[in-house]
Amino acid sequence: MITVYGMRASGNCYKIQLLLAHLGQPCRWVETDSTTGQTRTPEFLAKNSNGKVPLLELEDGRTLPESDAILCYLAEGSRYFPDDRWLRAQTLQWLFFEQYSHEPYIAVARFVAKWLPADHPRQADLPRLRERGYQALDVMEKHLAVQNFFVAGTYGIADIALYAYTHDAAVGGFDFARYPAVTAWLRRVEAQPGFIAQTY
């Protein structure tokens, strides 16, 4: 059985739980709290020198970091990651969009607003985080106004990756009244067979 080192409060880790639920594939989950140094121990750094979760460990001990690389690996051969060269490229472009233009703003705004005290200096980052986060939501809204899902109108790992931090972006102060197409897409994701909500 595969092992996943992850933290349930992390959207990046929830992505893996959600895909495995769709696939009906069990895993051994090792809760690993990055906020208390559990990803910076010598034991963990030996598995992932970048000191981050999620981390996938195969039965033979091989390890794979990076949430979206783990999604691609686990979804290989399934309906959630198409074989077609162009559809794969489209999937990857949304995964890179998620990690570069979406997560650093939407996930970080959520973290600052939800977990840091009201007088923490990083609260000052929120206006810029929200400005860039809104840019990402604008891109999603434009796409979803004419497509049910991100790639070829079919639910897959691009949707899973983008759902992970979009579904509770309101916690970070994002106003979803501006995003009817994104909101409808969130509900379509939640209606997929095998869907599980994030618990934390």
Add this chain to the structure above:
Amino acid sequence: MITVYGMRASGNCYKIQLLLAHLGQPCRWVETDSTTGQTRTPEFLAKNSNGKVPLLELEDGRTLPESDAILCYLAEGSRYFPDDRWLRAQTLQWLFFEQYSHEPYIAVARFVAKWLPADHPRQADLPRLRERGYQALDVMEKHLAVQNFFVAGTYGIADIALYAYTHDAAVGGFDFARYPAVTAWLRRVEAQPGFIAQTY
């Protein structure tokens, strides 16, 4: 023939030039300067609503953004992107590492140090950019101390992606005396058949 919208001063765009040089594949290059608004025109936003270069355009008009997704697409079937499921996953994890843990610090430090005036307020970001950039270089050094290239000891798109902003990271203030393995790897990349240097 394919078209690439890109800016020669951008490492993300140079990645595509470098791969195409290795593949011996010609392209039509449309120089598109993001610093003067050329990626925010209505015409460009119709091709990429995220307003970024590089952007690949196929002969039939289909478009693909995100530098590392473009690398995967163009390298498909070549020696630069292995077919094996595990080696692909390893390649992808380095590409996501590059976009999340490397480029936002090393490329941005280079931009601030090289292109912005000495009294620009963003100069104040440099210490934090360098701290995080050094963390990325530490991860690379550890890996390259025991491997010639990033995936399976063989040159490929993970190396191309990481070379793009590492080769002139010194411009951003990074001291390479600390990184003998990274420095030796830079020279190995430059010795690959078909290698071209970034020109700008």
